[in-house]
Amino acid sequence: xxxxxxxxxxxxxxxxxxxxxxxxxxxxxxxxxxxxxxxxxxxxxxxxxxxxxxxxxxxxxxxxxxxxxxxxxxxxxxxxxxxxxxxxxxxxxxxxxxxxxxxxxxxxxxxxxxxxxxxxxxxxxxxxxxxxxxxxxxxxxxxxxxxxxxxxxxxxxxxxxxxxxxxxxxxxxxxxxxxxxxxxxxxxxxxxxxxxxxxxxxxxxxxxxxxxxxxxxxxxxxxxxxxxxxxxxxxxxxxxxxxxxxxxxxxxxxxxxxxxxxxxxxxxxxxxxxxxxxxxxxxxxxxxxxxxxxxxxxxxxxxxxxxxxxxxxxxxxxxxxxxxxxxxxxxx
Numbered sequence: 001x002x003x004x005x006x007x008x009x010x011x012x013x014x015x016x017x018x019x020x021x022x023x024x025x026x027x028x029x030x031x032x033x034x035x036x037x038x039x040x041x042x043x044x045x046x047x048x049x050x051x052x053x054x055x056x057x058x059x060x061x062x063x064x065x066x067x068x069x070x071x072x073x074x075x076x077x078x079x080x081x082x083x084x085x086x087x088x089x090x091x092x093x094x095x096x097x098x099x100x101x102x103x104x105x106x107x108x109x110x111x112x113x114x115x116x117x118x119x120x121x122x123x124x125x126x127x128x129x130x131x132x133x134x135x136x137x138x139x140x141x142x143x144x145x146x147x148x149x150x151x152x153x154x155x156x157x158x159x160x161x162x163x164x165x166x167x168x169x170x171x172x173x174x175x176x177x178x179x180x181x182x183x184x185x186x187x188x189x190x191x192x193x194x195x196x197x198x199x200x201x202x203x204x205x206x207x208x209x210x211x212x213x214x215x216x217x218x219x220x221x222x223x224x225x226x227x228x229x230x231x232x233x234x235x236x237x238x239x240x241x242x243x244x245x246x247x248x249x250x251x252x253x254x255x256x257x258x259x260x261x262x263x264x265x266x267x268x269x270x271x272x273x274x275x276x277x278x279x280x281x282x283x284x285x286x287x288x289x290x291x292x293x294x295x296x297x298x299x300x301x302x303x304x305x306x307x308x309x310x311x312x313x314x315x316x317x318x319x320x321x322x323x324x325x326x327x328x329x330x331x332x
Contacts, residue, residue: 001030001051001201002173004151011037012211013055044211050184050202053211071100072107074309085308090117095124096306096314106186111193125314129298133326137250138162140294140328141221142169144248150218151175155207156225160187162250167196175201208235215244223250226273236286247288247331252324253279260320276325288331295327
């Protein structure tokens with residue numbers, strides 16, 4: 001993590017000031033160390049360049065850890081399945097199996113091969129309209145931030161698709177974040193292999209209780225990350241606290257009249273930020289001024305299941321074909 005972050009961070013538990021002990025640097029980057037709160041005494045480690053600012057009081061699941069562990073364990077226990085997944089001709093594998101093959105290649109450090117297969121998988125997993133809408137929103141975010149300055153904090157970065165594009169096209173420091181330290185370490189190795197890591201820092205924290213001081217984040221972004229935050233009761237209020245500039249959220253909204261998907265999303269507890277009116281109302285109630293820009297619509301279909309790995313799913317939604325409304329939600 002880059003040292004400029006020291007002035008931006010505070011204790012996410014009590015908002016106290018932090019005392020830093022840096023035990024190893026890599027160039028200017030903080031590679032190993034610990035931040036201790038002067039108020040409540042909570043310690044937050046930096047390990048292998050990843051700062052971990054997770055508080056113990058919020059329930060959360062590390063889904064990246066679960067998926068990786070389950071896939072690794074399954075293939076270890078079923079060597080014939082691993083052989084089929086990794087050795088079958090690419091054109092003979094279902095899109096979901098191609099995606100899992102890419103995950104295994106990443107774990108083995110074959111990042112270029114993994115990316116090539118992942119891109120092929122995505123073309124089979126998502127409709128052309130879906131991919132075109134996402135690329136349009138990505139480009140719209142980059143256009144919006146290209147003339148501003150200072151660090152960009154990307155919320156719920158996941159596999160860092162948006163972070164990668166920003167790193168390639170915008171000469172600004174970027175902070176990639178996720179609730180999963182494991183996911184961030186995997187992203188770290190991938191970004192290094194692509195030559196994109198120099199200006200990127202990695203922070204693990206829960207978006208409901210961030211480690212940033214009031215108003216210090218001038219540019220906050222996310223790539224369809226908000227609906228993935230569990231139990232987002234005070235999420236938008238917390239983000240309003242830390243943002244002193246703009247929040248650019250790549251978003252897609254399900255139609256309210258889509259009864260099949262609406263029922264499934266509500267059952268999963270994801271309805272608050274996945275429907276347009278509810279999302280906008282939530283932002284306004286939290287004190288934001290909101291504008292939706294670059295809107296487009298694209299068909300989305302249920303994600304095909306794996307044929308090699310016992311019907312494993314990449315994403316549970318949508319459960320039925322629908323048309324998503326895409327946009328960049330700009331909140332100030």
